Structure formats: structure tokens, C-alpha cells
Amino acid sequence: MTLPELQEAVRQMQEPGYRAKQIYQWLHIRKVQEFSEMTDLPAVLRTKLESDFKIPRLKIARKLSSQIDNTIKYLYQLPDGQHIETVLMHYQHGWRLCISTQVGCKMGCQFCASTIAGYVRNLTASEMLLQIDETERDAGVSVSGIVLMGIGEPLDNFDHVMRFLELLSDPAGRQMSLRHVTISTCGIVPRIRELADRKTGLTLAVSLHQATNTQRNKIMPVNKRYPLEELMCACQYYFEKTGRRVTYEYAVIEHENNNLADAKALAELLKHQQAHVNLIPVNSVRERNYHATRQSAQKFMKYLEDLGIHATIRRTLGSDIQAACGQLRHETEEHF
């Protein structure tokens, strides 16, 4: 619940209005798991809250800790038995959490394990917040950045994601600046424009992976609905409205998108954009014959730099624990 919703619920319980803020702070600042822990509320109110409301939890179904860096991958079981993944990563400036926004995904990107088992349902705002709370509790860390880049397409779950952002950044609660949040999308054009109009201040990362419609249609079905011309216009609109430079994600796939002609096509596509390209050597997925090495990503980065496009290669974290999106959930679903 948002604070105004909680205020309304408290009003209906005929309790004084300030109780709503007390409860809200117990939930979002102190992050208690039981109403009985809300010690400044009268006992009778705590009992009533316990009977009328529920503080949900996520169960850790599996947890994999990397032996080569501090990455931890969680497979969480939701209250309805579905599974999602959350990945905790350590960067120079603190802990960053990659969260899921849907159970499965409809988008069908060829290189992605999240989509293989299909789409089941959207996550609620509360299930997104709980990924942060449960992980912080288990790992004993405080997360300073969130990326919506786990299982699911965040802009395909727009309303719940917007509600999540509202709760995450609420000055009366968690107070996280949305400048520390990144949303990754495969390119749902109307929603990019809507996000731009909201001027949230977050970073938009667009998964590009190919620079021509013919090639992109083959690996990202969303391109048939929203082709590159429309996508680039929406990204330009996002930049103009928010002043925030869009990041373009490009998974380098050997023999698919990493030769000089691909780099030229990408440079041509981005020549009028305030662009930064983030190269990711593609994660191997058992069902797909895709692979790449860091060396091939470096070679592609050099092509881009020579063409005047600013690019970096994303650090690979948790490579020993299947940190690619959807792999753990997919394997677990296969075994149940």
C-alpha cells in the first residue's frame, strides 16, 4: 500500500491518522516482518492488523554464491509457488541488486533463458520490494542501486513497476533516489514515451543487440512491432524530456552481430543519439547455440571506438553461478 492507501485503511479502522505513518515506517524503513514488532502501536491495533492484513515474504528456494567475486544469486519462491531470480552484485560504489519484474517473459528474445518457459504472470510492486528486503536481510548488506533487468520485461508490467518506483522513492519511506535505478527494456515504444513524460530521473537501458531491422527481427520479435526507426525516435524523446542519456545494451554474439559491418550499422543507427553502448559477451544458454568471448567483445568495441561511438564492456560477475537472466529458474522448473 502507498501511504495515502494506508491512511484510508486506518481511517476505516477508526484509528487516528498518524497511525498510518507509524505503520508505513515500520514496513518501509525498519522493514519488520511481523505486526507484533510494531511496538509503538497499541496491542489491540496490532492484533487487528494481524487478523486483517498480511506482511508477505519470499522464500529462498536456492542460493548460489560466487567463488570468484561477491555475487549472490537467489532463486525466490513466491507465495503462489512460482520462482523468480534476484542477483546481488558488488561494485566499487556499493551493492546493486538486479530484480525480476515478471514470472517468465512474453518477449521471446532468442538469446534469453527467461523466455524459454514462457510467461506466467506479472509481479506486484510488493513482490519487487520484497526482493530487496529479503536479500538485504539474508546478505546483511544495504543495497544502493537497483536494476530492473532480471526475469521479465519491466515496461510490459508498467503499472506495477510505476507503483514499485513510487514506493521505493517515497520521501516518507524508503527514499531511494531514482537516479540509482535502471530500467532495461527490449523496446516497447509507447511505454518509453510514457516513462519519459513522467520524468522519473531513472536510467533507461535499451536492449538493441542488432542494428538493422532485418537482423533484429530474427532475434528480437518485439522489433516487428516496434522497428528501429520508431525505437530510436522514442529514445531521442526520452533524452529530450529527461536530459538522461540512454544506454544501449548490445550482447555480442559470435558470428551473429560482431563483425565490422555490424559495427558500421550500429554507428550509423546511433549517429544522432547521445548514446553510450554497453557491450555484453552473450551468456551461453543450453537451448541456444550462442556464445562469445571477452576478446570478441573487445574487438567489436575497438571497431565502434574507431567509428566514434563510446562503448564499454560490462564486467562479467558471477560467471560460475549461472548469473544470466532466467537460467536458474528455467533449470529449477525443469526439475520440479
Ligand code: SF4
Ligand atoms: S531479454 Fe528481457 S525482454 Fe527479452 S526475453 Fe529476456 S527477459 Fe524478456
